[in-house]
Amino acid sequence: MPLFNPGTGTGGPRAKAQRLELLLGILGFFAFMALVQTVVLEVRGDPAGFSAAVLAVLVVAVWLVWRARRNTGV
Amino acid sequence: MSTQALPATTAAANTETHQYRHKSQRWQNARGYLGLALLIIWGLAPFYWMVVTAFRDVDYTFDTTPWPTHVTMQNFQAAFSTSTGNHFGRALVNSVIIGISTTTIAMLVGVFAAYALARLDFPGKFLILGAILGASMFPGVALVSPLFQLFSNIGWLNGANYQALIIPNISFVLPLTVYTLTAFFSEMPWELEESARMDGCTQGQAFRKIMLPLAAPGLFTTAILAFISSWNEYLLSQQFSTNITQPVTVAIAQFTGALPRQEPYTTVMAAGTIVTVPLIIMVLLFQRAIVSGLTAGGVKG
Incomplete structure (x- = not known):
């Protein structure tokens, strides 16, 4: 199984779970960065609306991917 | 009669087919070589122009003759001269210090991380791989202002603080190292x-006695790629370096001419040549190891 393209050519639930985990890692990283930025802006008292909106979108995306990962049953 | 004519006709047809195939093969080869030649010209033309201009007299900077004319070594002397406030020699040493430190730390951390990711089966392995991929996607320019503020608060932006250049560099080199390894x-x-x-x-x-020696070509390739990546880094170095710590990429960009408002193009080209040549020599010397290291892992046996 290729490490960076898990489950290529297979439709198994394990392969799907691994692909979703990879996506979760990428989205999670960007969500964490957005969280740090939002917290810093809030603490400083700077406008943080846009940053918070980006964070909200990323959190929803992480939740959706996490749910899909859980539903694979692996 | 027809039975005798048949083999002759078949032989003629076979010869024709053979000739056609041979011609077609030759044409295919010619097209391949033509494509390669175009690619080589495309890739090497800027370097060729840089070298030609580096050896050209400053009065003929904008001469468009495609081969070397008015050849002089003065540009190379000017690149190392400190009379105009340039410190190219010191910048070269700085680049070597930053490159070696970054490569060493990234390799030390990257080898263990890569070994664990490739060998061990633990929950969330792909999550970590995804996070590393995410880190490598992160735009460097977004880090400049927060890091600038942080480093100025902790006093890293003055004097000979190489860590202000090495630590951010590692964050960009490490994902590359982990992925390749x-x-x-x-x-x-x-x-x-x-x-x-x-x-x-x-x-x-x-791991230490068996796997690591076997992985030497891969480690070597990764180290060279990491060093080249660090050597060519400009964005963060331009912000976080001081007069003492600035690497070659920044030093060349800040070259000043002998006269006010004079852009020293030929000196810049000479400095560019000096910076590029060690990399070319290194890659040519270790070409075999680099190619074997890069292709290893590309095909599953």
């Missing part, structure tokens, strides 16, 4: 490690 380690024969374990080695000893 993970691909390399994942294709290695694990039976060797199992044999070492059966002979009484601990997992650490098996």
